Amino acid sequence: MSTVYTLIIPNTTRTGVFLVLREQQWILPELTFEQQYFWQVVGQINEAVRERLGLEVTTLRCRSIVHDAPSARTELVYELEYHNSTEFATSRGHWIGPEALDELPLAQRPILAAWFEEVDRPSRVPWYRPGWRDTILSWLNTALNQSGHMLTGAVEQVRSWERASLWRAPTNLGVVYFKAVPSMFGHEPALTALLAERFPALIPSVLAVSATQGWLLLADAGHRRLMDELEIKHWERALRDYAGMQLMLTQHVDALHVVGVPDRGQAWLLSGLEQLVADTATLTQGPTGLSHDEITALHVLKPALQTACTTWEQSGLPLSLEHGDFSAWQIQIDGDTSRFLDWSDSSVAPPFFSLLGPLDDSASGLAHVPDAAPRLRDAYLSQWTEFATLHVLQRLFDVTQCLAPLHHALIYYLDILPSMEQRWEMEQMLPYYLRMLLI
CATH class of the missing domain: 3.90.1200.10 (Aminoglycoside phosphotransferase (APH), C-terminal lobe)
Known part of the structure; x- marks a missing residue:
């Protein structure tokens, strides 16, 4: 069974999508990993794109998972947010708009056509939208400073699915985790804070909460x-x-x-x-x-x-x-x-x-x-x-x-x-x- 990650990496204006050249054919970037991951685990995607393509990205969401039994192949399609300049990526690949889908292999054209059709319909899920990362990083830095923590490395995305967005941040006082939940789970931040106050030995320390936004900052729970x-x-x-x-x-x-x-x-x-x-x-x-x-x-x-x-x-x-x-x-x-x-x-x-x-x-x-x-x-x-x-x-x-x-x-x-x-x-x-x- 092979698993292929197909990546949609739009430019900052979301008018073009990044392609790479493989065997004289422009294609959407594809990744494979030796280790198997749950589909909502995305840190390895960001790291691989950084190492293999030289691009800084955030994974917004998994768009689809298709299992093809005859070929024993599973394809996962992810949409990413791109953080470099357009010119920087151009030196590593090629941008195309919706008018140039015929440059793609036949199997990839429906994937990108569907994305262009939906590009002007933003998701209700905040972390599925471009720009959200910058908002939470600003809040995270403020919350860490107020709790006496100082970042000692890059903040890394861990998971992204509609149930939650999870990020890991190394600090001078240990690793901390930022979690955002949708409104259907809106009680979780305040409940976690209540439990941490009453049962400090059993619940990770809560460093900050934004109950209205569904945000929670936690100390590491153990290894x-x-x-x-x-x-x-x-x-x-x-x-x-x-x-x-x-x-x-x-x-x-x-x-x-x-x-x-x-x-x-x-x-x-x-x-x-x-x-x-x-x-x-x-x-x-x-x-x-x-x-x-x-x-x-x-x-x-x-x-x-x-x-x-x-x-x-x-x-x-x-x-x-x-x-x-x-x-x-x-x-x-x-x-x-x-x-x-x-x-x-x-x-x-x-x-x-x-x-x-x-x-x-x-x-x-x-x-x-x-x-x-x-x-x-x-x-x-x-x-x-x-x-x-x-x-x-x-x-x-x-x-x-x-x-x-x-x-x-x-x-x-x-x-x-x-x-x-x-x-x-x-x-x-x-x-x-x-x-x-x-x-």
């Missing part, structure tokens, strides 16, 4: 992900720490609502279930949409899901902060400390829903530990025994793990996908969680 830890004791400690934080927050749900954390309790779950099962068009949408048989199975499962909601509601266990995207990839380990990241999808909900991701991750991350899943479950539940015995909690946990995939599917169905301009980026997550529910 090792929980997913890379082979000893189960690190996983058990992390889940106990997380449960302890959730337990304390059961007394502060009002404070969570004040900073904008949405409520996704029983009423939200039941109402969303009714809407979802009736929406055949959405359920079948996209290349990974559900089949007719899967939709039938979802309808059959509906009464059991409603009963499970009632069982949780009658259990007496409180709602708390639920991460929404919790996994062993979202937990950093720094010595004996666990730190929790990325609260975009969070809500006030049944707290046990959070274990869906870590338990799923443990199947591969702790495959060498035969009883990993029950040990992790019990480490987490051990913090909740003031509400019920461990045996009762285990039964309730089983109930919530039936509901957890529905909870995550509804976050995408009700909140994330309707808010997205580039729906293709995340549309596979709805059928992903629903298939997890149907297993």
